[in-house]
Amino acid sequence: MSKTLVSMTLNGRKVEEAVEPRTLLVHFLREKMSLTGAHIGCETSHCGACTVDIDGQSVKSCTHLAVQCEGSDVKTVEGLASLSGQAGVLHAVQEGFYKEHGLQCGFCTPGMLMRAYRFLQDNPTPTEEEVRVGMAGNLCRCTGYQNIVKAVLHAARTLQQNKVAA
Ligand code: FES
Ligand code: FES
Structure with missing residues (x-):
């Protein structure tokens, strides 16, 4: 599958990475950025174990695509x-x-x-x-x-x- 370049500010640091458009944010964080603080529990937006902060809002990263974070300010527990x-x-x-x-x-x-x-x-x-x-x-x-x-x-x-x- 072709990849898309996504760039964001992650815990105060600019990052840019090629991802498949279907890549979920929680997988991007854990597998590409080695930030394993966001946990995968239900994968259906129910449990909140994967919660991160995007542009001043709590977001469940198991149901959010990494490419949706283009240009965003993303905070994870590692940056808290x-x-x-x-x-x-x-x-x-x-x-x-x-x-x-x-x-x-x-x-x-x-x-x-x-x-x-x-x-x-x-x-x-x-x-x-x-x-x-x-x-x-x-x-x-x-x-x-x-x-x-x-x-x-x-x-x-x-x-x-x-x-x-x-
Ligand atoms: S893993 Fe449960 S809400 Fe995301
Ligand atoms: S699920 Fe064990 S401390 Fe909350």
Whole structure:
């Protein structure tokens, strides 16, 4: 099959690669870019394990073509810490999941982190109910969600404190 050149900004770095038009973004990330943080769970847009951020929106990369990212700004979990603004420091959502034990097996976690990142960009001071609704597109088979909700609220508080301190 003929290939198409696709170029995008990936975690702040310009990349250009020839891909088959049918290549899914999650396969592009994992197999061409060696970014294996986006996990493949359901491949039907249900579980959210493959969630990445494209041009300021949460996107399930299992049902998005790599060629659709032409010219886009794509962020994956591998680039999340760099968004903390401080070298060697975890992003507040990573810190929140760590502090509140928001994971068990960890399979859902990269997608949860990327969804939490975008959710808090859009709603920096959410209620618990809003967190539950905002994270509803990401499924977890282990935790029962309680600690994930706590983790997102923890991250929200940290981001607000950092803003006040800045
Ligand atoms: S693998 Fe993409 S939503 Fe489940
Ligand atoms: S921690 Fe295992 S699926 Fe969420």
